[in-house]
Amino acid sequence: MKLTRREFSAGLAAGLAAPALMRSAWAQGATIKIGMCVPVTGPAAEQGLWAQNGAKLALAAVNKAGGVLGKQVELVIEDDQTTNPGIVLAFSKLAAQSDIVAFLGSIRSTQVQAMAPDVIKVGKPVMIGGTNPDLTHSGNPWLFRFRPNDNYSGRVIADFGVNTLGKKKWAIVHSTDAFGTAGGKALSEALTKLGAPPVLDQGYANQSQDFTPVVLAVKQSGADVLGTYFTFENDLGIFARQLRQLGVNIPWVGSPSVVAVSSTKLAGPALFGTYGVADFAEDSSDAAKAFGKAYRDAYKTAPDNQSAWPYDAITILSAAINKAGSTDPNKIRDAILATQKYAGAEGEYNFDKNGDGLHGYNVVKNDKGKIVYDKHIDFND
Template sequence: MNQKKSFAAITLLSAVGCIAAACGSPASGGGSSSASGSAPYEIGMVSALTGSGASSGQLKVDGAKLAIQEINAKGGIDGHPLKLIVEDDQTTNSGTVNAFEKLVSQYPHLLAIIGPIRSTEVQAINPMIEQSGIPVLIGGTDPQLTHENDPWIFRFRPNDSYSARTMAYYLIKKLGLTKIAIVHSTDAFGTGGDTYLKKWIAHYGGQVVKDEGYTNHSTDYTSIVTALKSAHPQAIATYFTYGSDLAIFLKQVKEFGLNATIMGSSSITSNTVIKLLGSSLNGDYGTTDYAYGQNPTSVTFGKALEKAYPGVKPDIYSSYTWDAVRVLTAVVKKSGTNHSAIRKGLLQVRNFPGSEGVYNFDSHGDGLHGYTVVKFKGATPTVVHVFNFYNP
């Protein structure tokens, strides 16, 4: 058990012996996160506390802490309170690797780890996840993340095959807009969304008149907006990883007088975009996994978050971590703390009401299978239609 193993393509050898010894591995069937007496059960989290994603990272923490406060107020899990341990990923891939390595090497009794919301960061730690044998509850939406034969990844947001389908269907079949331009990040999230969006636009009889990629953290989209304007799209569908980038892009679209219907991926509904653009979002559309009022649990969560953290608005960052802690708690209560038992229990979750939707995990580890379309009235995203593609 103390023999060290190496992670593929990873040189953090000092952590590996601890992972093999304390946390188990897929080959050994998973370790246990047992705690004696009434000691706390620990949940790890990789989140941005610094860097460009710090504001959204704090929302992730807020959502998880809210769930933990609610669960602990009811006695925790069989008398064990829950404790959240957060490591800063610094909004970088390398920082994510370091944060994950620290969690698995220094905290041997974690029930699970709440992983990144950005797909590129999940990709960065994928080899480590598989080797660790710890359930990792992710928010990254690149469809491939749960299709790479890693049995320890569980997604608590719907993947982008569903968001792309929702965007294309609504633009073409509901709004009658067939000439569509796509603007997407060139990272894993953006390229995955672009691939599926082109597929579904064609499926529903639409036409991609322009397809433009950009690099994260760009500060000027003039060349892209100019190219879009020359293509005369009826609608612009976007996959932006960072809300701050999307805000710059949308501001320039409006400044250039590009009159096309906006349909954004979930980042358009983030607190970052709403704070930066306000009522100028009026009339724009978005597809999102969390919108206040999309289901009864979304309202319960939204009210609780605003009460616990005055001035903080619920969004996709806080909702999925709130859901993840609650689902994990239900599984541990039923299945125990062994990692393999938790994994098996997560795969068996059916009809669990979450703020983001009803969780039904498939064999790949995807828990949600639909998206909500919202339309902005001023700065407020209002629910237009909820799509659920779950087919058991």
């Protein structure tokens, strides 16, 4: 047989291309893809990095244990720019990739609210960390929360301040975004139920450069205890320092940002002695301790809730897909909702029909810069 030059070239080209073609064909079904909307840029880029760390840590463990449905799991990350339009865009980019089976959304309630209508349209499970109670209570079947919602944080702050610290004159300071407003409202209602309605309910806008008017309002209210819902650690740091400078030293029980790693670093001594409710506290359980150790080993820094919830989300989601035995969204949904008594880094997960996994909070204290676990308060409803 005589080979013409043309035949030879064609054969050579086919031979060279074949492995690449085969590889790409193989790759299409080789992994299970999970999409993640996370701030890579914008004010929360820092927390976004930690969220990615937590997710990747869980991913490594899942893959090491054999992956999901016999395949390796792959994380597809899209920048949400820490803005509402940003996350809508990021989610639609991810949703366009039909082989992504489920998603991780934001820890910021405002952003989850912004993407929620698209989540219904896409009809695939989205794990979230936003704590505004309404997110899982407005008939959206595809949102699953991996942090306790603010109904619980408000009740725990009120319970701890009134019953443990014995304080009844409350000043509430909260951000005016979706998270802060809902949190402030939940705390106010919980306090009213305990017979200690707040003497001051003060909102502030995010990214304020100065909190003197807020501090002076707290001072003038005559409150003997402070409850806060701060969204950004920068704001919290400025507020904490000005609070101490202007001589306000009343006990302070705040939402998780009070005890977050970066707040502790930024505000320094201004936050010593404060209490915070924390969905993640390293000493609260064996699972939390194990996560803490793995995180420290991998990233040489202390973990907080920003990395703990994506860690739990990836772990539980992977287990749920395995249990469902399929990537069918409805089957995954049922499997997540069926998750009970699972010990995660954030606490014990008992999913309810709304998609809320956790139902209580830890109370922790900033003891000279070290976050110390105090107690866990859980609710049954």
